[in-house]
Amino acid sequence: MELNQNIKIAVDAIVFGYSENKLNVLLIKQKFGVFKDHWALVGGFVKDGETLDEAVNRELREEAGITVNYLEQLYTFGDNVHRDPRFRVVSVAYFALVNSTALQPIADSDADEARWFSINDIPPLAFDHDQILKLAYQRIQAKLTYHPIGFDLLPKEFLFSDLENLYCSILNKEIDRRNFRKKILSFGIIEDTGEYAPKSKGRPAKLYRFNQTKYEQLVQEGIFFEINFA
């Protein structure tokens, strides 16, 4: 057994947020190294006694002062031996969603700067992070069509039109409002709060909330949340 291995292991997180009908990605500016002043995903090396999950959460806290709502492993990037110019690094990439209310304050940041970028306006990224982001974007699109992850991007109470716009803007397509509403309501995982949105233009809109308990119950029963529409 070759114990003389010289490969480092890192984690990276693609954090998606949603605000003002736009999907955003959290990036941090590199402070050191070849990629100094380039934007990059949140990430860093795993500590010896730390699980991968712990490492991601720690980096999210340290670099961006953020706690995420949803976290899943995305893919492990280790087929480009020179993805990091310093030495060989294998990176386990994670896919994260934050509630839009967490979008504003990027506190505790020990990175030079941490910012949200619209998915349509991403600067050149350090390392192979553009590739990782591309995969994450595909994942969020695919996942949205068979799992109700949209709620992890919205505030606790939201309008039906928010949900609708979220689907439209992430999937980049028009959807039929009536069919969408019917489908989502048919799952029975969101409920009317009885409240109305703060007054704005037009007819007042009902506020809805996601019913986590009901959701878990349905998952138990093996229900599949497929959303097919135009």
Added chain:
Amino acid sequence: MELNQNIKIAVDAIVFGYSENKLNVLLIKQKFGVFKDHWALVGGFVKDGETLDEAVNRELREEAGITVNYLEQLYTFGDNVHRDPRFRVVSVAYFALVNSTALQPIADSDADEARWFSINDIPPLAFDHDQILKLAYQRIQAKLTYHPIGFDLLPKEFLFSDLENLYCSILNKEIDRRNFRKKILSFGIIEDTGEYAPKSKGRPAKLYRFNQTKYEQLVQEGIFFEINFA
């Protein structure tokens, strides 16, 4: 940046094969260490200059003398810090399929022994390999219902009933033969060879083959191979 990291990186492969209407998994007997004489997945440490893909393929060759038909990354196991009792190992698990004709000869094996086990008759496994196998089994079941991976488990020419049995036995359910045939044929990715199977009992059965070219063309067009049946 903490360069003083003491974590090793390994790859493991869950190799599925199919023969005599049974799904099989390739296991090797451990030669050394705490788990000596336990069965384990094919796998080993990644070499410094080697990609993860190369590492898996090398291990498959060295430990089992096998070349696989389909290989995809499954999941990276790194949340149990003590999954290997010797030191910390993060393992990138791969999911592989081999054509059933490759099932018999396990040549070149530098493992004490390498054998196929029926999925229903798996011995206790070393490390956390039972957990990895469980995930791989879920993956093959899920994947079968939306991707035509069954062909990577069958010989080049096969009977419709082989394909039917493959779905039944992997998914553990009865299927309606007529509806199944209709669905599969509707994709247009398999074709009649014009040949018939070696004579056996009953009416002679046509031999079919998978049309890789047509398949890729359809993927290009964005067709989704969903298979829903009883």
Added chain:
DNA sequence: ACAAAAGTGTTAATCTTACACCCATGT
């Protein structure tokens, strides 16, 4: 002629799609 596995169509039920007008409020 019979046993064994292969091959084949139709119908009802369900789900999906397409589509347009009224409602409640603020200005």
Added chain:
DNA sequence: ACATGGGTGTAAGATTAACACTTTTGT
């Protein structure tokens, strides 16, 4: 009264699900 966004139903079309008999061969 009108502008704005919210809320709602129905009918045609497509897909899925349920179902059993005939064909071809070997024995």
